[in-house]
Amino acid sequence: MKNFIKKIIDNDIKNGLSINKLKFRFSPEPNGFLHIGHIKSLYINFKLSKIYNSKINLRFDDTNPNNINKYYVNNIIKDIKWLGFKYNKICYTSNYFNILYKWAIKLIKLKKAYIQKFKNNKIYNIYNIKKNIYIFKNMKIGKYNENTYVLRAKINMKSKNFYLNDPIMYRIIKKPHFRTNNKWYIYPTYDWAHGQSDYIEKITHSLCSIEFQNHKLLYNWFIKNIYNKKFNKIIPKQIEFSRLNIIDSITSKRKLKILKKKKIIKNYYDPRLCTISSFKKKGYKPNFLINFIKKIGYSKRENNISINKLDIEIKKKLINKSNKLMVIINPIKITIINYPKNKIKWIKLNNNKKIPFTKKIYIEKKDFKKNKSKNFFRLNKINYVRLKYSFIIKLYKIKKKKIYCKIYNKNKINKYKIKSTIQWISNKYFKYINILFYKYIYFKKNKIINLNTIKKKKALSDITINNIKNNKIYQFHRIGFFYLYKKNFFKKILLFKKKKKK
RNA sequence: AGACUCGUUGUGUAAUGGUAGCACAUCAGAUUUUGGUUCUGAUAGUUAAGGUUCAAAUCCUUACGAGUCUACCA
Numbered sequence: 001m002k003n004f005i006k007k008i009i010d011n012d013i014k015n016g017l018s019i020n021k022l023k024f025r026f027s028p029e030p031n032g033f034l035h036i037g038h039i040k041s042l043y044i045n046f047k048l049s050k051i052y053n054s055k056i057n058l059r060f061d062d063t064n065p066n067n068i069n070k071y072y073v074n075n076i077i078k079d080i081k082w083l084g085f086k087y088n089k090i091c092y093t094s095n096y097f098n099i100l101y102k103w104a105i106k107l108i109k110l111k112k113a114y115i116q117k118f119k120n121n122k123i124y125n126i127y128n129i130k131k132n133i134y135i136f137k138n139m140k141i142g143k144y145n146e147n148t149y150v151l152r153a154k155i156n157m158k159s160k161n162f163y164l165n166d167p168i169m170y171r172i173i174k175k176p177h178f179r180t181n182n183k184w185y186i187y188p189t190y191d192w193a194h195g196q197s198d199y200i201e202k203i204t205h206s207l208c209s210i211e212f213q214n215h216k217l218l219y220n221w222f223i224k225n226i227y228n229k230k231f232n233k234i235i236p237k238q239i240e241f242s243r244l245n246i247i248d249s250i251t252s253k254r255k256l257k258i259l260k261k262k263k264i265i266k267n268y269y270d271p272r273l274c275t276i277s278s279f280k281k282k283g284y285k286p287n288f289l290i291n292f293i294k295k296i297g298y299s300k301r302e303n304n305i306s307i308n309k310l311d312i313e314i315k316k317k318l319i320n321k322s323n324k325l326m327v328i329i330n331p332i333k334i335t336i337i338n339y340p341k342n343k344i345k346w347i348k349l350n351n352n353k354k355i356p357f358t359k360k361i362y363i364e365k366k367d368f369k370k371n372k373s374k375n376f377f378r379l380n381k382i383n384y385v386r387l388k389y390s391f392i393i394k395l396y397k398i399k400k401k402k403i404y405c406k407i408y409n410k411n412k413i414n415k416y417k418i419k420s421t422i423q424w425i426s427n428k429y430f431k432y433i434n435i436l437f438y439k440y441i442y443f444k445k446n447k448i449i450n451l452n453t454i455k456k457k458k459a460l461s462d463i464t465i466n467n468i469k470n471n472k473i474y475q476f477h478r479i480g481f482f483y484l485y486k487k488n489f490f491k492k493i494l495l496f497k498k499k500k501k502k
Numbered sequence: 503a504g505a506c507u508c509g510u511u512g513u514g515u516a517a518u519g520g521u522a523g524c525a526c527a528u529c530a531g532a533u534u535u536u537g538g539u540u541c542u543g544a545u546a547g548u549u550a551a552g553g554u555u556c557a558a559a560u561c562c563u564u565a566c567g568a569g570u571c572u573a574c575c576a
Contacts, residue, residue: 031575
């Protein structure tokens with residue numbers, strides 16, 4: 001891996017940072033499910049920890065009890081485990097509420113933090129240290145209502161950087177926290193909690209997405225002002241990279257919540273989403289997602305990536321490796337006129353299984369065209385067509401809307417005249433299967449695209465399906481890849497794109 | 503409007519001031535019992551102008567364009 005993040009770290013090592021001290025962290029807020037964008041952050045952090053053989057924490061940024069809950073914590077842990085990333089320790093920002101509180105008092109005493117009071121639509125700044133501490137302690141134990149007091153850092157109200165305009169460190173939130181319960185009635189803001197948590201955990205490089213770059217000055221200011229040599233010598237460094245921006249799916253929690261609110265999706269396992277939980281359920285393997293993330297790389301540039309790129313990576317993984325089935329989604333029946341009526345010929349497949357060939361068979365509707373047309377290589381009056389694993393046929397006649405074909409001896413036909421091979425199924429020996437098709441939901445200019453796109457379709461499969469296993473991925477000949485999630489029920493993984501050929 | 507950040511073929515990403523490379527996409531040819539696959543080749547790029555330098559994608563200045571933020575969310 002060569003990129004700007006590694007360069008920064010290597011440079012720090014060159015300048016005296018001990019390589020043994022390197023430590024990273026993945027720090028989600030437990031307010032939703034992880035999605036494909038989080039894998040970008042996961043991958044870079046875990047990859048770096050692997051390269052440098054350094055420690056890495058999973059830290060839940062649980063500062064705001066209004067947003068978070070334990071359900072999300074458990075789900076995030078499950079998803080990370082499924083992806084195969086191994087961290088050293090699970091941490092919670094809420095573990096540090098005590099020490100953050102102590103540091104806040106220290107800043108008050110240093111006149112670097114002060115209480116602001118709101119009463120009758122008026123704002124009062126309180127600068128007396130004793131008064132500040134008295135109010136702050138009462139805020140903590142729940143003596144005041146929400147929106148009456150805040151604790152602000154005293155930096156520079158005149159700064160053009162908004163984040164340095166005396167940012168809020170604590171606000172009153174009268175809601176129990178799933179870990180600390182009713183112990184606290186004040187909660188630290190992101191800016192006051194995050195860098196300090198990094199400092200407490202001795203994180204050396206704190207990677208985050210680009211929207212936090214505005215916070216960097218503040219991040220550094222807080223750490224500078226609570227820095228204590230005896231406590232920890234290492235000053236963490238915030239490094240930003242651009243977030244994954246998928247143009248044709250959703251990675252924004254806000255948008256996911258809109259979909260749930262509008263009851264378009266029931267939960268975050270919906271196959272039209274790109275949450276990790278959804279991918280898991282659709283039969284994707286972790287390495288599909290990780291390969292995709294590897295390919296897109298890291299930078300600070302705004303990027304626009306199509307979720308198609310994921311399909312490309314998956315195709316590479318699966319192609320020529322999956323078990324195959326012949327499946328017909330929209331069948332039409334054809335009759336072979338020069339094949340005996342009751343004869344069953346057992347045709348050997350590549351995997352040594354056998355399927356029966358009979359006088360009447362089904363083929364895909366799209367593989368037949370009555371009239372000749374340019375660039376159509378499949379069944380019509382002119383083309384010789386190979387039935388996969390089997391005979392060469394050509395359209396003989398159409399009578400009373402019934403299609404009659406004739407088998408030709410393959411030795412008598414020029415090899416190059418056979419331009420296509422299609423799948424087929426005996427009309428007597430087949431199995432019904434169910435397939436779920438869906439597309440990703442996304443937003444375009446705040447409009448939701450691809451609604452109601454889960455389609456259930458019945459299809460016909462060859463009889464080798466009797467012996468296949470659930471929870472595996474199968475390739476449907478010429479259609480795509482599908483995941484068998486219960487007996488005779490498949491979910492789409494990807495469809496083959498058809499290319500035009502002259 | 504300001505603050506911060508970023509501009510490299512269509513897309514994504516490399517190039518420590520010294521040959522602008524790679525992947526995907528696209529197009530062509532070959533291969534093929536999947537219009538799939540595989541192989542070969544081609545097209546195409548440093549936002550612009552100026553400066554520093556023997557030498558600039560890289561450093562500096564200006565312009566232009568894009569993004570993020572301007573919350574008691576993270």
